[in-house]
Amino acid sequence: MNLRGAAALKYFARPDPASAGALIYGGDAMRVALRRQELIANLAGPQAEEEMRLTRLSGAEAKADPTAVLDALKAVGFFPGLRVVFVDGVTEAQAAPILTALDGWAPGDAALVVTAGALKKTSKLRKAFEAHGKAVAVGLYDDPPTPEEIDAAIAAEDLRLTDAARRDIEALARSLDPGDFRQTLTKIALYSGGEEVTPEAVALMAPATMDAGMDDVILAAAEGQAARIGPLMQRLEGQGVAPVTLVIFATRHFQQLHAAATGTAQPWGPNREAMARQARAWGTPRLEQALALLMDTDLTLRSASRAPQMAVMERALIRLAMMART
Structure with missing residues (x-):
């Protein structure tokens, strides 16, 4: 069967x-x-x-x-x-x-x-x-979990959630792999101690997705702030951040925006209000163009190309910032 x-x-x-x-x-x-x-x-x-x-x-x-x-x-x-x-x-x-x-x-x-x-x-x-x-x-399959699967995972940890916290949990389920999602729910359950879970508790227990420097430069690109990208990239390069790591997190960010724009998920985390605003401003067609650009950049970074990798990544972020203005 x-x-x-x-x-x-x-x-x-x-x-x-x-x-x-x-x-x-x-x-x-x-x-x-x-x-x-x-x-x-x-x-x-x-x-x-x-x-x-x-x-x-x-x-x-x-x-x-x-x-x-x-x-x-x-x-x-x-x-x-x-x-x-x-x-x-x-x-x-x-x-x-x-x-x-x-x-x-x-x-x-x-x-x-x-x-x-x-x-x-x-x-x-x-x-x-x-x-x-x-x-x-x-x-x-690697499809996002169904509402029934999310409800079952929540019930397994006996969590009581506010409506806003439930939306954040649903967004987490669609952005984390299954193991990380289950571990996060377990942490939230231990932290809440049986009390009703708030969005603040979800954000506190959620896996850290990126450090502040990467967060800043990706948000700058999504907001169309091209002038900020160069100085932020210099700081990241000095910290030893790999361009491939940066393109992975940038892709995840724009995937969340695309999911929000298409109505399949809501942004989560401390930047969720900014991301909701970005999703509305970009719209689905331009977000798909942005994801295509990031995919091409990822392929370039992982290829045998001799182009300076940090420069390739910086150019991609600047192009994203220019797209945000159109």
Whole structure:
């Protein structure tokens, strides 16, 4: 069975104990790991490893011993409760023992949880789990988290949020990778101590995205203040800031502006009011041009070009500032 969206979230939160197991795959290893962790905890409980009801294997180990996965599924544990066999990082080249184990699964055996990277539609692993009557396949993609996923993460930390804080949390969810987002929510929960969370608390606990110097020069470019860019760049160069680092943070800034302009997310952090104003002033078409310019700059900085990298980055920021004025 192939699960997506709300159906996948429901399965992770309340998996069928009679299930043969699941294949969780996707290009974002952290996203896959978090869902795998959630599924195993909800299948076998938090004490599964201590009670020896969780068997861990790598894809390489499964290939080296083709019967290991099936033997683990059939093994009888010393402690009562559902058992899980977890095989991590399986590739198509290591699929054979997984397919054999899935084909040999029977009611009463352990649940089989398999993780993999990005898999094509023609993948043998995908086809086997999708076609199995008691197993599921879930593909995780780099799309922004859904409102349901954000609500589930908030509920897991038992957070109470003001409306403004919720908007900032939603913006954080769309700008951080899943692991950082979950860690940030945990920090906010510890900091709040059960009290209602405010935007100030979110800003305080959010990961630092850039130092003040980078913040200043990127804001100057977005505000059209071309004259400020040269002196700020000299200071950053003296501090040893790498041009590639600067283009990464500039791109993130303009991605947030683009998301705000298109209505898919709201800016967050101490500069959110300025960024909301910038998003309105730039508009979607010009922000797309700005992102294209930054992408070209990033490619130039990472290429074999002999152009002075800080000069390339400074020119890009000045061009952005000139675009902001038009």
